[in-house]
Amino acid sequence: MTKKRTERATIANVAKAAGVSTATAGRVLGGYGYSSEEIRNRVQDAAKTLGYRPNRLARGLITGQTQTIGVVAADIGSPYYASAMRGIADVARTAGFGAIITNSDENLQLEREAVELLLEKQVDGIIVSPADPENSAHLQAAIEAGCPVVQLDRIAYPLQADSVTVDNRGAAKDAVARLLRSGHTRIAVVGELETSPFGDLAEFIDTAGRVRLDPQTLYPSWQRLLGYLEAHWEAQVPVLPGLIGRVGKYSAESARSCVRQLMLADAPPSAIFASDGVMATGTVQALRDQEARIPQDVSLVCFDDLEWMQFFGPGITAVAQPVRELGSMAASLLLERIGGDTSPRRHTVLSAQLVERGSISERLGVPTD
Amino acid sequence: MTKKRTERATIANVAKAAGVSTATAGRVLGGYGYSSEEIRNRVQDAAKTLGYRPNRLARGLITGQTQTIGVVAADIGSPYYASAMRGIADVARTAGFGAIITNSDENLQLEREAVELLLEKQVDGIIVSPADPENSAHLQAAIEAGCPVVQLDRIAYPLQADSVTVDNRGAAKDAVARLLRSGHTRIAVVGELETSPFGDLAEFIDTAGRVRLDPQTLYPSWQRLLGYLEAHWEAQVPVLPGLIGRVGKYSAESARSCVRQLMLADAPPSAIFASDGVMATGTVQALRDQEARIPQDVSLVCFDDLEWMQFFGPGITAVAQPVRELGSMAASLLLERIGGDTSPRRHTVLSAQLVERGSISERLGVPTD
DNA sequence: CTGAAAGCGCTTACAG
DNA sequence: CTGAAAGCGCTTACAG
Numbered sequence: 001m002t003k004k005r006t007e008r009a010t011i012a013n014v015a016k017a018a019g020v021s022t023a024t025a026g027r028v029l030g031g032y033g034y035s036s037e038e039i040r041n042r043v044q045d046a047a048k049t050l051g052y053r054p055n056r057l058a059r060g061l062i063t064g065q066t067q068t069i070g071v072v073a074a075d076i077g078s079p080y081y082a083s084a085m086r087g088i089a090d091v092a093r094t095a096g097f098g099a100i101i102t103n104s105d106e107n108l109q110l111e112r113e114a115v116e117l118l119l120e121k122q123v124d125g126i127i128v129s130p131a132d133p134e135n136s137a138h139l140q141a142a143i144e145a146g147c148p149v150v151q152l153d154r155i156a157y158p159l160q161a162d163s164v165t166v167d168n169r170g171a172a173k174d175a176v177a178r179l180l181r182s183g184h185t186r187i188a189v190v191g192e193l194e195t196s197p198f199g200d201l202a203e204f205i206d207t208a209g210r211v212r213l214d215p216q217t218l219y220p221s222w223q224r225l226l227g228y229l230e231a232h233w234e235a236q237v238p239v240l241p242g243l244i245g246r247v248g249k250y251s252a253e254s255a256r257s258c259v260r261q262l263m264l265a266d267a268p269p270s271a272i273f274a275s276d277g278v279m280a281t282g283t284v285q286a287l288r289d290q291e292a293r294i295p296q297d298v299s300l301v302c303f304d305d306l307e308w309m310q311f312f313g314p315g316i317t318a319v320a321q322p323v324r325e326l327g328s329m330a331a332s333l334l335l336e337r338i339g340g341d342t343s344p345r346r347h348t349v350l351s352a353q354l355v356e357r358g359s360i361s362e363r364l365g366v367p368t369d
Numbered sequence: 370m371t372k373k374r375t376e377r378a379t380i381a382n383v384a385k386a387a388g389v390s391t392a393t394a395g396r397v398l399g400g401y402g403y404s405s406e407e408i409r410n411r412v413q414d415a416a417k418t419l420g421y422r423p424n425r426l427a428r429g430l431i432t433g434q435t436q437t438i439g440v441v442a443a444d445i446g447s448p449y450y451a452s453a454m455r456g457i458a459d460v461a462r463t464a465g466f467g468a469i470i471t472n473s474d475e476n477l478q479l480e481r482e483a484v485e486l487l488l489e490k491q492v493d494g495i496i497v498s499p500a501d502p503e504n505s506a507h508l509q510a511a512i513e514a515g516c517p518v519v520q521l522d523r524i525a526y527p528l529q530a531d532s533v534t535v536d537n538r539g540a541a542k543d544a545v546a547r548l549l550r551s552g553h554t555r556i557a558v559v560g561e562l563e564t565s566p567f568g569d570l571a572e573f574i575d576t577a578g579r580v581r582l583d584p585q586t587l588y589p590s591w592q593r594l595l596g597y598l599e600a601h602w603e604a605q606v607p608v609l610p611g612l613i614g615r616v617g618k619y620s621a622e623s624a625r626s627c628v629r630q631l632m633l634a635d636a637p638p639s640a641i642f643a644s645d646g647v648m649a650t651g652t653v654q655a656l657r658d659q660e661a662r663i664p665q666d667v668s669l670v671c672f673d674d675l676e677w678m679q680f681f682g683p684g685i686t687a688v689a690q691p692v693r694e695l696g697s698m699a700a701s702l703l704l705e706r707i708g709g710d711t712s713p714r715r716h717t718v719l720s721a722q723l724v725e726r727g728s729i730s731e732r733l734g735v736p737t738d
Numbered sequence: 739c740t741g742a743a744a745g746c747g748c749t750t751a752c753a754g
Numbered sequence: 755c756t757g758a759a760a761g762c763g764c765t766t767a768c769a770g
Contacts, residue, residue: 008763010762010763010764011763011764011765012763012764020740020741021740021741021742022741022742022763022764022765023740023741023742023743023765023766024739024740024741026763026764026765026766027739027740027765029764030764030765032765032766033739033740033765033766034739034740035739035740036739036740039739039740053485053488053489054489054763054764055430055489055491055762055763055764056489056490056491056764057426057429057430057435057490057491057762057763057764058430058746058762058763058764058765059763059764059765060426060746060764061424061426061427061430061746061747061748061762061763061764061765062745062746062763062764062765062766063746063764063765063766064746066426068469068490075455076451076454076455076458077451077452077454077455077693078451079448079451081451082445082446082447082448082450082451082454083446085445085446085451085454085470086444086445086446086472089445089470089471089472090472093471093472093483096486098469098471098486098487098490099469099470099471100437100467100468100469100470101454101458101468101469101470102458102462102467102468103455103458103459103462113462114462116422117465117467118467119422120422120423120424120425121425121426121437121467122424122425122426324446377747379746379747379748380747380748380749381747381748389756389757390756390757390758391747391748391749391757391758392749392750392756392757392758392759393755393756393757395747395748395749395750396749396755396756398748399748399749401749401750402749402750402755402756403755403756404755404756405755405756408755408756423747423748424746424747424748425748426746426747426748427746427747427748427749427762428747428748428749429748429762430746430747430748430749430762430763430764431747431748431749431750431761431762432748432749432750432762433762
């Protein structure tokens with residue numbers, strides 16, 4: 001049952017009950033002006049007995065601040081964004097902010113609609129993983145309308161906005177360099193690598209070899225490939241295009257058949273660098289396929305979320321991404337912007353760290369026999 | 370740069386530009402009243418050139434509806450709630466609603482604060498996984514204040530509210546019955562099983578054997594244990610308390626040492642029923658510990674999220690929970706309540722289904738990014 | 739330190 | 755079908 005209009009615990013009613021003006025009651029309850037102790041007590045008592053609860057909508061309408069941040073994730077269903085959201089939500093809560101979450105599904109149109117909804121809800125700022133590296137006019141418009149934007153995990157390069165990302169190139173380079181140092185010369189890479197930034201794969205390799213590419217203009221799996229290439233070049237080990245597995249889809253099943261092909265070729269790799277957890281899953285599945293008579297003595301290195309390291313058995317070398325921290329840093333940065341920080345744009349790059357847990361045969365339960 | 374007051378694209382300014390009253394402009398833009406086609410065009414044109422964007426705060430203040438639902442998850446960082454959130458967000462988006470997410474961390478006090486924040490933000494309804502099975506007065510108060518509540522995954526039994534849960538007892542019973550039928554008589558169970566609902570474990574088993582317990586009054590891991598017990602009783606296979614592994618903590622590491630003990634006992638089990646994915650991970654880790662000389666020929670059945678089945682190699686029997694659907698059903702139900710549905714309370718119980726993928730040795734870890 | 743008045747941007751009766 | 759007025763619950767100048 002909703003209470004009768006007059007009974008509702010509004011500032012006006014609390015003021016009436018306490019025998020003061022609404023302005024005074026507002027100052028006490030909102031905590032924004034002067035008030036004598038006696039008045040303060042009277043108002044607070046009245047508020048308590050009436051069960052007063054501030055209406056943040058009304059406050060937001062007047063102050064222009066809703067204490068809410070909007071998040072546009074690519075897929076909240078994935079553990080990656082779940083970890084990031086955890087970081088975001090923790091920071092938001094501490095600051096007394098709420099977080100509205102929406103999903104773009106990597107779809108530009110859905111992203112536009114999500115941003116529009118968030119702006120209509122008057123969020124104070126937006127954290128987004130841009131669905132499209134090039135089309136970000138709607139995000140730019142949000143910024144110009146006074147709503148700061150922080151990019152998470154990925155960057156739309158035309159966009160003039162802060163970002164918090166992981167050093168995918170650097171971490172991939174370290175990991176692959178490590179494999180090279182221990183003597184591997186045939187290292188495969190298994191990655192999503194869907195649309196090439198320039199022409200085909202050969203052209204990408206060629207360009208990367210001539211120009212110093214800015215990893216920030218690339219999407220994660222291409223950044224990791226770039227690190228793979230650079231490690232080879234520095235070690236002066238030839239890059240073998242046949243060992244570059246472009247899965248083309250973000251699916252373990254596709255990775256599996258891709259690895260199967262790689263391993264059944266004439267000269268299979270002695271190590272595999274899996275570009276992320278999904279690719280690693282497919283890789284392990286392929287390696288374990290008994291019928292295919294695939295050689296099993298392969299070293300595996302894979303990218304994964306730091307949060308999930310606890311689920312690894314001993315025996316895998318992983319590149320741990322601090323995803324939760326990615327979220328909390330993005331949220332902290334956004335809150336600073338909302339607070340009026342107008343310092344120059346910031347591109348925070350978190351480094352991933354190598355975590356060694358052993359060799360592939362111990363990965364997630366392959367029995368060594 | 371914020372625009373000057375007078376330039377801001379409000380209904381009043383659009384009205385002025387179109388040469389109509391604010392009431393008329395409001396009717397056109399808000400889509401809630403009559404308007405002639407000519408006026409409609411004039412207003413819409415003016416809105417477009419001014420870049421009008423409705424302010425949902427103002428609308429909400431007046432209508433008493435914010436088109437926002439609040440979610441209090443136990444841990445959005447976990448894949449479980451990530452899947453559920455995905456279901457919730459999809460339904461919300463389709464209905465034009467936003468979703469504010471908060472985290473209780475299984476902590477009653479944080480849950481109370483989260484609910485308070487959501488109410489101050491005037492959400493139209495709340496989806497919650499109650500942190501405490503008994504203390505739900507704050508949730509009851511929300512309902513009485515006119516904010517419908519739907520419980521997800523778990524139930525606080527004193528609470529008079531809808532719920533959407535999984536039939537943990539039934540699925541566990543089916544899975545264990547299957548193991549019993551194939552001849553296993555020494556089946557271990559590995560579960561969180563933190564605080565017993567009645568006294569100690571022996572008392573729980575005793576009570577469950579005498580009274581027909583309502584699984585809805587139990588927390589998930591105890592519901593699964595109940596199914597385990599019932600399967601034994603129906604098959605007339607004695608329950609061996611020594612095979613019931615109470616991990617006590619929701620951690621793979623603890624599950625690991627628990628399983629280690631079980632397996633190193635004089636008469637180890639021939640099959641293990643892992644109560645969830647985390648317990649299964651610890652189980653696999655324990656079974657793979659070479660030094661401990663643990664027997665490896667153990668059948669493993671585990672509960673997991675349907676979304677993750679794609680990451681399983683062939684060879685594990687899993688009980689797949691439709692977690693995303695859990696979320697979307699909770700959201701749909703909540704939207705009906707918000708829409709004014711006053712039909713009797715509903716307790717929707719989704720059934721989990723057995724999915725066979727093979728044996729333990731193929732169990733994979735948790736994938737990410 | 740307190741109060742009367744105006745106003746945030748919208749919607750809702752109520753006349754016309 | 756359209757408009758003038760009031761009001762949602764709060765905060766913000768401005769007097770006193």
